[in-house]
Amino acid sequence: MAITYQFRPLERLAEADLCRRLKVSRTPIREALNRLVTEGFLVFTPNRGFQCRPLDAKEIFDLYEVRRSLEVAAVRLAAERATDAELEELDQFLRASRAAPAEASVVDLVGLDEAFHERIAGFSRNSELLHILRNINARIRFCRWIDMENGRRAATQTEHAEVLAALVARDAERCAEIMTGHITRRLDQIVDVIREGYARIYMGAYAGAETGRSRAG
Amino acid sequence: MAITYQFRPLERLAEADLCRRLKVSRTPIREALNRLVTEGFLVFTPNRGFQCRPLDAKEIFDLYEVRRSLEVAAVRLAAERATDAELEELDQFLRASRAAPAEASVVDLVGLDEAFHERIAGFSRNSELLHILRNINARIRFCRWIDMENGRRAATQTEHAEVLAALVARDAERCAEIMTGHITRRLDQIVDVIREGYARIYMGAYAGAETGRSRAG
């Protein structure tokens, strides 16, 4: 879906325009837009149609705050419920992630980051938790691209390794502690990230991100 | 909306049928159904249409688990962020709740219960948290009706009063502790509640609940 801020914040999305661009009629367009509204990617005003959500610092802050509590809950549950084989697999995944080239795009790096967290959420055996986290991740993805741009990679890898170690030790409290810090540190930088985000949006960066490549950097 | 298990689990919802009953055409029907799918009230299969979600114990369990972590996060934040005036108002609300008649319907009692928790979520100043909790509450409401049916009222009121006391004391840890227990106790009974729920559904109870009255009991 084209909702990775390829549309500018508050830009109105005329249905007829989207029809021409996507070569389908208004009915399926409206169905898709409606779903995107309930998932928080668009806002809707009666008789005025759909528009792109604003890039709002408070909203992103709130999402990070919710994400923090859910990720902490997930990792606690994972410490109880994950099998040894799953933790072994997670270890393999982290090794593979570290092998990614130094010049990998932020889009790819954030993808690996999300994949790590999603695996843990999967270990919680709670599909609702996983579902909500996926939605939040999609909504804050843009900000995580920005955040990843300067030197976050090393710290991320270190902290992920710590989480894994605590999981292997089945130490739920330690897991929660690391995860809280891991996300709180991002949360503290939101305002700066948002400011940077506006610049990116109006420079058109990331517009091709849905193909897996970033034009930023 | 008619999604308080007036439809039986897995019952197929034919669009044309709903059109006749609601006196509108298929287009707005489909839009509403689509939204209900993304909110978790219906399931959708391509070329087979919409059907009522099953009353699934695992799903309800997961929702309670997510709710627990979010409510705990909310009450922690509320302990930091609520104003004294807001806590005073919450106290008024609890007094008023206690004044509700002993023969009040479970629908009304659960409504008061939800209102208490929603107020706390509001004090967290986190609108995303509030939004997700509202959705979860709507999805587990049916089970809370069942749960409220036998003598839960007194315990609920006691525990709510304890939460308020901890909030007034600005003791976030104590708040979290009480809230965790408050919800965990419900979670432990899910399986029994679900079993009872099936009986209610196939007996047609609660079918008039959206008008504010229960036919059960």
Added chain:
DNA sequence: TCATACGTCTCTGTATACAATGCGGCCGGC
């Protein structure tokens, strides 16, 4: 010159028609 009111026009909201897919029943063959 500015404000207000009216008219037009674009875009949304809803209905309806048509196409396509899947399911069930029926008939024929083994």
Added chain:
DNA sequence: GCCGGCCGCATTGTATACAGAGACGTATGA
């Protein structure tokens, strides 16, 4: 008698047409 294929029907998926509401522009009057 049972299994498999085929045909018909019901239901979903998509397109399009029409109606209604809101916004913008213009014109007129103070």
